[in-house]
Amino acid sequence: MSGAPILTAAQMRDAEQAAFDAGVDPYGLMETAGAAAAEIIWRAGHRRETLVLCGPGNNGGDGYVIARLLRARGVPVRVAALGDARTESARRARAAWGGAIEDFRTVEPATQLVDALFGTGLARGLDADVAARLGELAEAATTTYAIDLPSGAETDGGALLSPVPHYDVCISLGAYKPAHLLHPAAGRIGRLVLADLGIEAVSAVRRLEPPALRAPDADAHKYTRGLVAIIGGGMPGASMLASVAAAHSGAGSVRRFADDMPAAGPYAIINRQVERPDALAEQLTDERIGALLVGPGLGLDAEAQARLAVALAAGHRLVLDADALTLIGRDDALAIPAGAILTPHEGEFARLFGDLPGSKIERALAAARASGAVVVYKGADTVIAAPDGRARVTDSASPWLSTAGTGDVLAGLAAGRLAVTGDPFRAACEAVWLHGEAARRCGAAFIADDLLRALPAAIAARL
Structure with a gap:
């Protein structure tokens, strides 16, 4: 009954850095994360029209990878960005996408929405107009996915730093985070799925899993049972x-x-x-x-x-x-x-x-x-x-x-x-x-x- 580990933002950064120090390529890890998320979305939605929202950081980079891999499977995908990519890996992922990039503020909604705006480590809420627009796009979609965390959720405590829409599926990358299980953020998640990235995640804090119980022994009596x-x-x-x-x-x-x-x-x-x-x-x-x-x-x-x-x-x-x-x-x-x-x-x-x-x-x-x-x-x-x-x-x-x-x-x-x-x-x-x-x-x-x-x-x- 040990359960899967739950990592804070700092612990997740340390786990990723340990992987990088051991020789894992940062962009390769982004490709792994994007591929895992794309597989989950593909299995659920197949070729339904999909809009991927990409932020400026590595969460946005994951979004570009997801969009590219879904497009390769024949999914009609559009990408909308909230500004330019700001990390090296995100810039590589954006270049590899190679397709059109629409403006987040004016993009038309789609049947499926993938929120890859902001993930682990968000320190402040989304600007009011950004949060409102995200809510509109989520409301217009039939199925919604959050990559790693819903944008606007605080990682370690589960607070809502700005208004957060409800997501049908949240795909946690590498390990669970406290906000996946702590309210009010957990209340914005319909189904939680963990994507294993091969990162060693060690924590004494874990998700509660079903126990393994045992029936009484053949020679048990009322006092030996407790x-x-x-x-x-x-x-x-x-x-x-x-x-x-x-x-x-x-x-x-x-x-x-x-x-x-x-x-x-x-x-x-x-x-x-x-x-x-x-x-x-x-x-x-x-x-x-x-x-x-x-x-x-x-x-x-x-x-x-x-x-x-x-x-x-x-x-x-x-x-x-x-x-x-x-x-x-x-x-x-x-x-x-x-x-x-x-x-x-x-x-x-x-x-x-x-x-x-x-x-x-x-x-x-x-x-x-x-x-x-x-x-x-x-x-x-x-x-x-x-x-x-x-x-x-x-x-x-x-x-x-x-x-x-x-x-x-x-x-x-x-x-x-x-x-x-x-x-x-x-x-x-x-x-x-x-x-x-x-x-x-x-x-x-x-x-x-x-x-x-x-x-x-x-x-x-x-x-």
């Missing part, structure tokens, strides 16, 4: 959602400790009524507990704070979610144990760690280093960061997950996978992927309860 303990609170529905998610995660047994005793619910969940912190502490002495979850529906009162303090002192692997994160953010005396999994959304993250600088990936990594915990920084783009600098990024979350209780399901999944694997980073990655896959299988307008029913199939797909 015992999950979940502490409930004032909102019993939240801890029940988390409990059922943990039960469907692959763990062998789930115990829920709370004031209430549910009148109905899955009989596989062991509900134990505990009303005092000392009674809870006694229940948590069971050394077979593989993961302890506290937070969903816990509450924010003194009783909730006392339960959280017991959980933090119990010595088990921890998943901290929702109200637990808010309470920790309020009280410096409640320290996060090393190796815990934290699952904050944006507001909870800010309360815990303050206003950290940098991209979402950089903020998540800084928080993981500072806390010693694995941080699942949730959102339309979710970043999973470990204290050792590893991170996984996914932008595949369904927008229908923005409904009550889905975070409780994710927390239960994380606790279950932690009990199964004993590895906080691996467990967090598996939980995030399974959560997203269950949402995909649910389709539209689902509720958190529906995710629970989709989990067995999501897990079965990865065995």
Whole structure:
């Protein structure tokens, strides 16, 4: 589940320079990039009329190569440029194109649009008239392609430096960039395709890929598969959602400790009524507990704070979610144990760690280093960061997950996978992927309860 590496603009420049130092010809690399992109466009669009927009830098040079190679396949191609080529390789590519070059501001639209204006490393937005014209040409096309990055997107943080149209396909050259997966830029990309250029791309930050799970061993029993303990609170529905998610995660047994005793619910969940912190502490002495979850529906009162303090002192692997994160953010005396999994959304993250600088990936990594915990920084783009600098990024979350209780399901999944694997980073990655896959299988307008029913199939797909 390592995934493809994600490189910042500086890391991509270093990787390219290393290739050049090893003897790779810069123009040869441009030809390789253009050929890879042209192949993708050809396979999708065949001989549909195509307009290639070329900028002044190497991204524009890639565009000239794409246009030339598509023309060689019989595609009716036109090229429009935003000024003269300014790099040696781009000038060579423009000369090799050899055909007419129209003015970007007056060119007529085409069925297919290829945006090769600006790629990795853009430092400022497009001029207003350029951005508006790009939007018009994209709107008029049936299919749109962005080469490396949509023009106007900031590489490392995913910000939109100027208005950016939606692209049907973005062809990433050599490696993924943070903007491919971080919003709002990721929201401008329909399908993301990676073109391998043969450059060695090394990074501890990678795209989240589907996990490889395994079925229980033939001699497994409920305790060898992992015992999950979940502490409930004032909102019993939240801890029940988390409990059922943990039960469907692959763990062998789930115990829920709370004031209430549910009148109905899955009989596989062991509900134990505990009303005092000392009674809870006694229940948590069971050394077979593989993961302890506290937070969903816990509450924010003194009783909730006392339960959280017991959980933090119990010595088990921890998943901290929702109200637990808010309470920790309020009280410096409640320290996060090393190796815990934290699952904050944006507001909870800010309360815990303050206003950290940098991209979402950089903020998540800084928080993981500072806390010693694995941080699942949730959102339309979710970043999973470990204290050792590893991170996984996914932008595949369904927008229908923005409904009550889905975070409780994710927390239960994380606790279950932690009990199964004993590895906080691996467990967090598996939980995030399974959560997203269950949402995909649910389709539209689902509720958190529906995710629970989709989990067995999501897990079965990865065995």
